Amino acid sequence: xxxxxxxxxxxEATRRRAGVAESAxxxxxxxxxxxxxxxxxxxxFLGDARFVWGPEGLDExxxxxxxxxAGLKDLDVLEIGAGAAQCSRWLAAQGARPVAxxxxxxxxQHARRIDQxxxxxxxxxxxxxxxGVLPFADASFDMACSxxxxxxxxxxxxxxxxxxxxxxxxxxxxxxxVTHPLRWAFPDEPGPDGLTAVASYFxxxxxxxxxxxxxxVYVEHHRTVGDxxxxxxxAGLRLVDLVEPEWPEWNDQEWGGWSPLRGRLLPGTAxxxxxxx
Ligand SMILES: C[S@@+](CC[C@H](N)C(=O)[O-])C[C@H]1O[C@@H](n2cnc3c(N)ncnc32)[C@H](O)[C@@H]1O
Numbered sequence: 001x002x003x004x005x006x007x008x009x010x011x012e013a014t015r016r017r018a019g020v021a022e023s024a025x026x027x028x029x030x031x032x033x034x035x036x037x038x039x040x041x042x043x044x045f046l047g048d049a050r051f052v053w054g055p056e057g058l059d060e061x062x063x064x065x066x067x068x069x070a071g072l073k074d075l076d077v078l079e080i081g082a083g084a085a086q087c088s089r090w091l092a093a094q095g096a097r098p099v100a101x102x103x104x105x106x107x108x109q110h111a112r113r114i115d116q117x118x119x120x121x122x123x124x125x126x127x128x129x130x131x132g133v134l135p136f137a138d139a140s141f142d143m144a145c146s147x148x149x150x151x152x153x154x155x156x157x158x159x160x161x162x163x164x165x166x167x168x169x170x171x172x173x174x175x176x177x178v179t180h181p182l183r184w185a186f187p188d189e190p191g192p193d194g195l196t197a198v199a200s201y202f203x204x205x206x207x208x209x210x211x212x213x214x215x216x217v218y219v220e221h222h223r224t225v226g227d228x229x230x231x232x233x234x235a236g237l238r239l240v241d242l243v244e245p246e247w248p249e250w251n252d253q254e255w256g257g258w259s260p261l262r263g264r265l266l267p268g269t270a271x272x273x274x275x276x277x
Contacts, residue, residue, distance in 0.1 A: 011209035011217050018206045018219045023155040024103065024130055026208075026216040031104035039084055039110045045253065048114050049089035053147050053177045054269035055258035058245040060090065065175050065243065065273055066145060072096040075142040078167060080131050080160075080176070081149015084110035085124045092124065099141075101127045101134070102149070132156055134163045141167050146176040152220055155206070157228075161235035168276040174237060175274070180244065180267040183257070184222045190259030195266075225270070232274050241273035
């Protein structure tokens with residue numbers, strides 16, 4: 001298509017510094033603008049009340065990374081970057097008391113929509129806030145979890161780890177999934193082009209899409225595996241497992257750069273299982 005002078009420009013993809021405020025502003029706007037499309041495209045795979053850890057389809061019901069489901073009853077659980085709160089709805093079904101936190105108002109409106117459509121009784125407790133500044137008192141939760149929420153998008157992920165530790169009670173579990181750090185070296189392509197390393201795994205310069213004024217409209221931040229482990233330890237958390245789900249035979253769907261082709265050769269998701277020391 002030939003663009004006329006009034007057409008909005010495609011954002012430019014680049015690698016440059018992006019601080020805490022610029023990253024949060026870009027994420028909030030991007031997720032507000034793209035929540036409808038995200039839920040339309042992935043809502044069926046996620047399910048309204050399932051807990052899926054990532055595009056491989058690893059389901060908490062089978063994985064048990066939060067511990068035995070029976071042990072979730074009566075726990076106060078914080079879900080970070082909850083989107084439409086599908087995971088929180090599964091937690092509530094196990095008898096937990098989840099709070100679903102997200103930066104994006106539109107994502108949380110989808111949570112409300114799902115509650116109203118099918119889960120009228122009660123409804124999910126929703127909070128709009130930034131994961132880097134959690135609006136809760138110290139030791140408010142027995143457990144925290146996040147399926148690709150917030151951590152790939154924040155400039156100061158060490159601050160998120162410290163905030164999670166602060167709001168957890170001693171011994172509380174914190175389990176979060178992120179894009180597997182190895183993926184940073186590869187193009188975000190589901191096909192064969194996504195199988196050749198083109199960038200340094202060690203280059204932490206953020207991936208930024210910016211508009212014609214140079215303002216970030218989408219930001220992703222990279223941490224190596226070692227960076228994540230150090231941030232977890234520095235926050236007073238203990239890493240007890242690092243799960244790298246394999247691509248299962250049954251899953252034939254592509255999700256952005258995640259695909260059966262790449263999934264059989266490269267890890268796509270890393271799930272860190274931690275305990276508050
Ligand atoms: C990939 S989606 C994952 C949503 C949900 N967990 C799921 O599996 O569908 C990432 C979510 O993180 C949220 N997010 C991004 N930056 C955040 C921040 N700084 N604080 C809280 N949430 C954030 C986005 O609004 C978005 O809903």
